[in-house]
């Protein structure tokens with residue numbers, strides 16, 4: 001009999017890191033030691049996460065792909081499944097199947113000057129790639145991050161950002177509106193995409209809410225960046241996650257198998273993002 005391709009493997013929550021009031025990072029390992037030993041993924045890929053009677057949803061892998069015993073998922077409370085996940089504790093189990101989808105093309109990023117542009121929870125799918133750049137300093141000629149959130153208490157991965165910065169990854173954090181003791185940058189990420197920043201980079205990796213991706217790519221277009229030099233990861237609601245049901249269809253693409261990582265030249269129309 002064929003193996004059921006939709007059957008999730010059970011994974012145990014080893015640790016939960018509260019990133020902000022709506023976002024937790026779950027550190028997980030598969031209950032079956034053989035599955036755990038065999039599991040590997042590439043930066044940009046996702047898994048389908050499930051809880052019985054609460055549904056199933058795609059979630060990006062957010063840890064370094066070189067971690068061998070555990071993997072992480074960074075999850076924002078938005079609906080039925082994710083609200084349920086936020087009630088779980090270390091020791092509880094969830095269903096996980098995957099990894100799925102196209103990863104970032106590491107060979108096309110080698111020896112380039114990379115600018116990561118992240119909005120909100122969009123930092124999650126970029127983190128494995130940032131960790132890769134951190135661990136392999138010679139992969140890129142330069143690595144920078146512009147990361148925007150509505151307010152300073154929303155930034156995820158604060159400890160990692162400090163660590164990346166010490167490794168000469170230039171991290172610029174910006175909030176939409178200044179409040180409290182914030183003394184860093186203010187303004188939308190797109191407001192920090194000026195000629196000077198653009199001139200210092202030649203590959204642009206964009207991830208965030210659809211509206212942020214639209215305006216960041218529009219801004220890069222205005223600054224004369226060729227679409228081939230832009231990569232982004234897109235979100236659509238999914239059912240199968242493996243190219244069968246057609247639920248994640250966008251223009252002539254299936255986000256689950258043609259993406260979620262897309263080169264700018266292959267993107268569906270921007271107004272559809």
Ligand SMILES: Cc1cc2nc3c(=O)[nH]c(=O)nc-3n(C[C@H](O)[C@H](O)[C@H](O)COP(=O)(O)OP(=O)(O)OC[C@H]3O[C@@H](n4cnc5c(N)ncnc54)[C@H](O)[C@@H]3O)c2cc1C
Pocket residue numbers: 046054055056057058059060061073074075076077078079080081082083121124125234235236237238255260
């Ligand atoms: C490739 C990929 C990677 C992803 N990676 C991540 C990730 O790393 N982290 C992450 O947090 N998310 C990620 N997502 C998004 C996540 O899959 C969705 O947010 C998913 O729908 C959450 O499932 P849910 O059951 O919790 O929410 P759903 O119930 O499906 O709700 C989704 C949306 O519907 C709205 N909604 C829900 N209930 C109602 C209601 N009663 N009335 C009105 N609106 C409602 C919610 O506000 C929300 O915007 C990813 C998506 C894709 C495609």
Ligand code: FES
Pocket residue numbers: 237238239240241242243244245246247248249254255256257
């Ligand atoms: S989710 Fe079924 S085809 Fe993409």
